[in-house]
Amino acid sequence: MKDVNASPVNASIVNARPVNDESARVGQAGAGPGNAVTDANAAPAVAVPFAGKRVPRLGMGTMALAIEGRPDRNTAIGTIHAALDAGVRYLDTAWSYYLPSVPGADGTGVAADFGYGELLVRDALASWDGPRDEVLVATKTGYRRTIDVTPDGPRTPNEPEEETSSPDVPGAHITHIGESAEHPEFPAPAGTSAPVPNASGEPPAQSRQRLQAAGSRYGWMADSRPETMIRDAKESARHLGVDALDLLYSHGPDPSVPYEETVGALKTLLDEGVIRYAGVSRVNNEQIDVAHAMLGDGLIAVQNQFSPSHPDPEGTMAHCAALGLDFVCWSPLGGFLDPVDARAYEPFKRVAAARGCSYQRVVLAWEMTRYDRLFTIPSARNPHEIRDSFSATGMRLEDDELALLDAGVAGR
Numbered sequence: 206m207k208d209v210n211a212s213p214v215n216a217s218i219v220n221a222r223p224v225n226d227e228s229a230r231v232g233q234a235g236a237g238p239g240n241a242v243t244d245a246n247a248a249p250a251v252a253v254p255f256a257g258k259r260v261p262r263l264g265m266g267t268m269a270l271a272i273e274g275r276p277d278r279n280t281a282i283g284t285i286h287a288a289l290d291a292g293v294r295y296l297d298t299a300w301s302y303y304l305p306s307v308p309g310a311d312g313t314g315v316a317a318d319f320g321y322g323e324l325l326v327r328d329a330l331a332s333w334d335g336p337r338d339e340v341l342v343a344t345k346t347g348y349r350r351t352i353d354v355t356p357d358g359p360r361t362p363n364e365p366e367e368e369t370s371s372p373d374v375p376g377a378h379i380t381h382i383g384e385s386a387e388h389p390e391f392p393a394p395a396g397t398s399a400p401v402p403n404a405s406g407e408p409p410a411q412s413r414q415r416l417q418a419a420g421s422r423y424g425w426m427a428d429s430r431p432e433t434m435i436r437d438a439k440e441s442a443r444h445l446g447v448d449a450l451d452l453l454y455s456h457g458p459d460p461s462v463p464y465e466e467t468v469g470a471l472k473t474l475l476d477e478g479v480i481r482y483a484g485v486s487r488v489n490n491e492q493i494d495v496a497h498a499m500l501g502d503g504l505i506a507v508q509n510q511f512s513p514s515h516p517d518p519e520g521t522m523a524h525c526a527a528l529g530l531d532f533v534c535w536s537p538l539g540g541f542l543d544p545v546d547a548r549a550y551e552p553f554k555r556v557a558a559a560r561g562c563s564y565q566r567v568v569l570a571w572e573m574t575r576y577d578r579l580f581t582i583p584s585a586r587n588p589h590e591i592r593d594s595f596s597a598t599g600m601r602l603e604d605d606e607l608a609l610l611d612a613g614v615a616g617r
């Protein structure tokens with residue numbers, strides 16, 4: 206067990222891995238074709254073990270390439286190629302990265318969009334001329350988005366769930382619920398081992414619909430029933446064109462499914478060889494303990510929200526360190542769907558101004574000092590941004606800079 210500093214926002218939760226360790230180096234920050242991003246402090250990224258591969262601690266989240274506000278497909282593939290050329294070796298996607306039918310921005314609601322995010326990653330890798338086998342692809346199941354695959358339009362929350370086949374993916378089934386959602390920014394429900402208490406005593410399926418309808422804004426919702434998880438994971442493997450998924454996360458707890466059942470689905474998938482490693486996302490410490498106890502060495506990572514504006518108040522990163530688990534931070538730059546508390550980023554902007562670089566690069570470099578098994582996975586919607594972000598792998602923050610940043614985050 207590592208020596209864990211109890212405060213989640215202290216300068217070093219566990220010792221940061223030295224840049225010059227024996228690990229393999231990947232890519233060359235700032236050296237990609239057409240790359241205008243250079244940094245005098247940048248060094249080749251160090252690759253560390255993760256899910257059976259060796260990858261730098263800065264990967265790429267591909268959500269922004271697949272949901273509202275996404276660029277056209279060629280730009281999206283070019284952005285993934287730019288990431289891989291720069292040295293990114295971890296791509297993060299999800300079964301549920303497609304456009305919702307309701308609600309959503311103009312132009313959404315196309316059933317043919319189902320599977321878009323995973324198919325994008327598959328096609329980007331297939332058309333990349335680099336070492337595909339070095340790339341770790343992680344995906345998630347247990348979330349879905351509203352998608353209208355009926356000619357009559359979306360159902361209402363009160364209509365019963367039913368399964369429909371996707372017209373685009375053979376064998377695909379979508380459990381569709383009308384205007385229901387859980388937005389990714391919403392905190393995971395507290396408690397782990399039982400459905401959220403329901404004063405009216407309604408059955409879990411209705412409870413799920415009611416809870417999700419209450420949070421409807423971007424068309425996300427949890428459906429982490431074991432049968433859904435197992436079916437979707439197999440579909441994800443088909444989307445990604447692999448026999449076994451490198452790493453599969455439970456996307457998030459479902460208020461109407463005991464967490465043990467959701468984790469049980471991951472265990473089944475491990476036992477059946479559908480996935481090589483398991484992770485859990487949007488979890489509190491109690492849920493991490495459940496997954497750790499049930500999955501043993503099969504559980505390697507927790508993916509939780511972490512950034513200067515969301516600095517892990519529950520201390521899940523320190524808990525991961527105590528259990529020897531990797532920590533992957535989602536929305537590491539605060540996300541792009543909702544406004545963030547800009548004050549949280551002021552110290553980062555000051556450091557960035559002094560260095561003459563983007564503050565996003567400073568944020569990502571700071572995150573990697575939190576824990577030597579932390580992986581950060583920023584999204585990007587164009588090649589420039591991901592090259593810039595990746596160069597954070599070569600940024601060594603000085604002690605006085607770290608002190609300023611730590612004080613700024615802790616003082617909020």
Ligand SMILES: NC(=O)c1ccc[n+]([C@@H]2O[C@H](COP(=O)([O-])OP(=O)(O)OC[C@H]3O[C@@H](n4cnc5c(N)ncnc54)[C@H](OP(=O)(O)O)[C@@H]3O)[C@@H](O)[C@H]2O)c1
Nearest residue numbers: 266267268389535536537538539540565583584590593594
């Ligand atoms: N497990 C979960 O429930 C969950 C939830 C959310 C996200 N995630 C994962 O986390 C990943 C990242 O989170 P996120 O997409 O919410 O947002 P994020 O990475 O916090 O923010 C991404 C946005 O920041 C801007 N940006 C990125 N790099 C930049 C740079 N170098 N300079 C300037 N601006 C930059 C871009 O916005 P513009 O395009 O507007 O410039 C980009 O879309 C997702 O792709 C997904 O894989 C997981």
